[in-house]
Amino acid sequence: MTSPKSDIPGPKAWPIFGNILLVSQFNRATDRKKFVEKLTAKYGPIFRMFLGPYQIVLVQGHKHVLDVIRKRGHDFLDRPDFIPGIKLARNVVGGSGIVFANGDEWKGRRKFALQAMRDFGVGKTSLEEKVLEEMQNIAEDLEKTKGAEITDVKTMMLKASCNIIHSLIFGYRYKHDNESLHKLIKTMDEIFSGPGPLTASGIFPILNVLTKDSVRVRVEGFTTLKKYIDEHISEHRESFDPKNIRDFIDMYLEAEKDENERTSSLNPGGLFSTITDLFAAGTDTIATTLDWSLLFMIQYPDIQKRCQEEITKVIGAGRMVRISDRRRLLHTEATIMEIQRLSNIALFTLPHVSVCDTTINGYKIPKNTIIIPSLVSVHLDETIWTDPTEFNPGRFLNNNNEIINKEYLMPFALGPRSCPGESLARTELFLIFSNLLQRFEFSKVDSSDILSFEGITGITQAPSPYRLKADLR
Numbered sequence: 044m045t046s047p048k049s050d051i052p053g054p055k056a057w058p059i060f061g062n063i064l065l066v067s068q069f070n071r072a073t074d075r076k077k078f079v080e081k082l083t084a085k086y087g088p089i090f091r092m093f094l095g096p097y098q099i100v101l102v103q104g105h106k107h108v109l110d111v112i113r114k115r116g117h118d119f120l121d122r123p124d125f126i127p128g129i130k131l132a133r134n135v136v137g138g139s140g141i142v143f144a145n146g147d148e149w150k151g152r153r154k155f156a157l158q159a160m161r162d163f164g165v166g167k168t169s170l171e172e173k174v175l176e177e178m179q180n181i182a183e184d185l186e187k188t189k190g191a192e193i194t195d196v197k198t199m200m201l202k203a204s205c206n207i208i209h210s211l212i213f214g215y216r217y218k219h220d221n222e223s224l225h226k227l228i229k230t231m232d233e234i235f236s237g238p239g240p241l242t243a244s245g246i247f248p249i250l251n252v253l254t255k256d257s258v259r260v261r262v263e264g265f266t267t268l269k270k271y272i273d274e275h276i277s278e279h280r281e282s283f284d285p286k287n288i289r290d291f292i293d294m295y296l297e298a299e300k301d302e303n304e305r306t307s308s309l310n311p312g313g314l315f316s317t318i319t320d321l322f323a324a325g326t327d328t329i330a331t332t333l334d335w336s337l338l339f340m341i342q343y344p345d346i347q348k349r350c351q352e353e354i355t356k357v358i359g360a361g362r363m364v365r366i367s368d369r370r371r372l373l374h375t376e377a378t379i380m381e382i383q384r385l386s387n388i389a390l391f392t393l394p395h396v397s398v399c400d401t402t403i404n405g406y407k408i409p410k411n412t413i414i415i416p417s418l419v420s421v422h423l424d425e426t427i428w429t430d431p432t433e434f435n436p437g438r439f440l441n442n443n444n445e446i447i448n449k450e451y452l453m454p455f456a457l458g459p460r461s462c463p464g465e466s467l468a469r470t471e472l473f474l475i476f477s478n479l480l481q482r483f484e485f486s487k488v489d490s491s492d493i494l495s496f497e498g499i500t501g502i503t504q505a506p507s508p509y510r511l512k513a514d515l516r
């Protein structure tokens with residue numbers, strides 16, 4: 044039995060198992076950034092590991108990341124749907140959604156989701172009203188704290204981000220104290236907070252027997268979620284009126300009538316898995332970014348004040364900030380950009396796969412190699428940014444206060460697999476962040492509190508626990 048071969052630098056790989064322990068450690072590391080830094084110091088910015096027979100190549104630095112995701116994005120278009128753990132998840136869910144789909148299924152569902160977001164959301168007053176309603180609820184939750192210590196910003200934000208997706212998909216929202224909303228958030232967390240499919244149990248699913256409890260919790264979570272979604276689909280089928288398309292499900296039911304669409308991508312399994320993907324990708328990401336935002340604001344009160352002064356000058360206190368104000372709130376916009384650059388809630392893109400034999404920086408990359416482009420390596424690349432670890436929103440503004448330097452800011456990735464929720468996410472982040480600063484002054488509970496900006500790797504890269512207080516301005 045021989046070891047797997049590759050001309051890309053990387054640790055010694057064993058027959059059959061490759062570097063299975065190392066890859067599992069990578070996926071389970073709570074500080075994945077540091078984990079990768081250690082390997083980079085040894086093997087350089089492009090290195091490989093083997094998960095059993097599958098080669099995984101980590102790609103770092105702006106030049107190579109851009110090459111892989113944008114310039115030659117179509118050579119690295121697929122997801123690793125050949126990994127047994129991903130196949131298994133697809134069978135449990137009954138379809139592959141968008142995130143882990145390939146080929147026509149992926150194309151059809153991604154196109155459909157983008158269209159649905161355009162029809163029901165982005166750029167529409169209806170979405171703006173939905174986000175502002177959630178913002179109003181967050182403000183009420185904050186007001187109730189009456190300036191006392193707050194330790195769980197994320198849960199507060201999750202209620203809002205989950206409600207926005209819920210409303211786009213199912214047509215209605217919950218009050219923030221509603222039990223069903225809390226249950227839905229908890230179920231999502233149970234399903235998605237594990238280490239993902241690129242682990243030992245992802246290629247040898249039999250190992251799941253050893254981690255029975257976490258698998259049971261996940262399967263129970265999926266069953267609960269499936270029941271919830273199925274009930275909504277049945278209700279929608281009964282009350283469906285083609286003249287009044289209310290939400291994402293109605294749109295899907297309309298498209299599903301077309302035989303060609305149904306046989307390719309828009310089948311019932313596809314509907315369930317696509318809804319699951321949109322919740323999974325669109326809830327935690329927004330809440331975590333908002334969590335980081337407030338952490339940065341209490342660490343940098345001068346920058347918070349700069350945004351507040353801008354908001355007061357341009358809008359005043361008499362009305363809420365609207366999306367049409369964005370072009371006039373450039374300091375606030377630059378601050379959000381800098382928060383995204385430094386928080387790196389997605390350290391890496393999702394795994395890509397080479398669809399043909401190709402190369403990266405002269406290294407041979409055979410077809411079906413798993414590629415992990417590092418977004419954090421671009422956001423902290425010293426050849427692009429001056430003092431990359433410094434929090435400085437001014438780097439995104441020129442002397443005329445115009446936005447600059449955005450081409451290397453890529454929290455949503457770039458290219459054909461980039462985040463289809465980017466416009467929705469940017470709308471949510473801008474409206475919630477600016478309206479929060481308009482109303483509240485955020486500060487440390489005790490001025491001697493020392494805050495950590497290292498982050499903890501989970502579904503996304505989240506801030507370490509911190510406390511803050513919110514006072515009405």
Ligand code: HEM
Pocket residue numbers: 112141142143153208320321322324325326328329332388389391392393394395454455456457459460461462463464465467468
């Ligand atoms: C701050 C918020 C968000 C960030 C930073 C973010 C970031 C990302 C990143 C880095 C990817 C991987 C791209 C790649 O593999 O090359 C991705 C994929 C994806 N995102 Fe987002 N995202 C956010 C919010 C959302 C929202 C609100 C939605 C939808 C409602 C969404 C839906 C998706 C989907 C469906 C994919 C998979 C795309 C595909 O495979 O074609 N995301 N996102």
